[in-house]
């Protein structure tokens with residue numbers, strides 16, 4: 001199972017470098033509960049792997065990363081910083097430093113609840129330059145596969161990356177798309193219940209859409225009209241729900257179902273436990289055969 005928890009959940013997005021203790025506690029305890037014992041401290045290696053899943057974790061940056069990226073005018077992939085100047089590489093370094101603080105903190109909380117988590121920064125790790133995206137994608141996938149094989153839970157994050165001779169921000173949402181071939185279930189956790197007809201924060205009348213069928217080309221099969229806008233958070237540089245939905249549709253079109261649910265909710269817990277009741281409030285995006 002590949003799970004991305006958004007920066008809107010694990011941080012207070014409008015307060016620079018502010019951690020959301022409550023949601024991180026909920027998340028780490030839920031992961032400890034759902035993950036295979038193979039990945040838990042003190043459990044033996046002969047536990048049946050198939051009873052509970054292996055998990056790959058990705059987190060967004062929220063107020064660790066986006067604020068700094070914005071200060072340095074860094075753009076989200078696939079746009080790069082065309083106006084490369086002496087500040088751009090400082091922006092890359094400072095943004096990376098900020099998001100790694102969050103990664104360290106999440107890894108620490110996972111270890112504290114007994115999950116053998118290891119932080120992996122995708123850029124300069126497996127992925128060195130965004131313009132060689134496809135070449136490095138398989139390298140990144142190999143690193144994740146080896147980590148899982150060793151009984152460790154990889155914890156990746158959206159990152160600041162070289163992009164040709166310049167730099168750009170790789171969203172955790174795009175990263176999920178890059179790694180999705182490793183998983184048969186993909187879950188995005190964010191700060192709203194799922195995909196709504198339009199942004200529920202600006203349109204309280206908007207309804208949550210329970211299922212979004214797509215075809216193998218990524219076209220919506222139903223007649224839903226979805227206004228997925230850029231993030232409602234003013235500091236976001238990677239496109240908010242628009243980026244997430246594009247990634248989710250591309251993954252679903254390849255035959256892997258995607259669920260979007262709200263961090264901290266009972267529904268999200270049910271999704272992560274693999275429960276599929278009528279009462280589960282979320283959006284499921286899947287390929288209609």
Ligand SMILES: Nc1ncnc2c1ncn2[C@@H]1O[C@H](COP(=O)(O)OP(=O)(O)OP(=O)(O)O)[C@@H](O)[C@H]1O
Pocket residue numbers: 005006007008009059060061062172189190191192194195196197198199200201226227228229230231232233236238239240241242244
């Ligand atoms: N049609 C829509 N349905 C649901 N949310 C929407 C929609 N349009 C815009 N949004 C906004 O998208 C936000 C979620 O996107 P955002 O990028 O902030 O999520 P995240 O992945 O949790 O955070 P991050 O990008 O920092 O990792 C919601 O808070 C909501 O306000």
Ligand SMILES: C=C(C)CCOP(=O)(O)O
Pocket residue numbers: 006007059060061062064065066069095096099157158159160169170171172173238
């Ligand atoms: C701003 C940085 C470093 C990463 C952005 O990732 P996202 O929050 O998943 O979009």
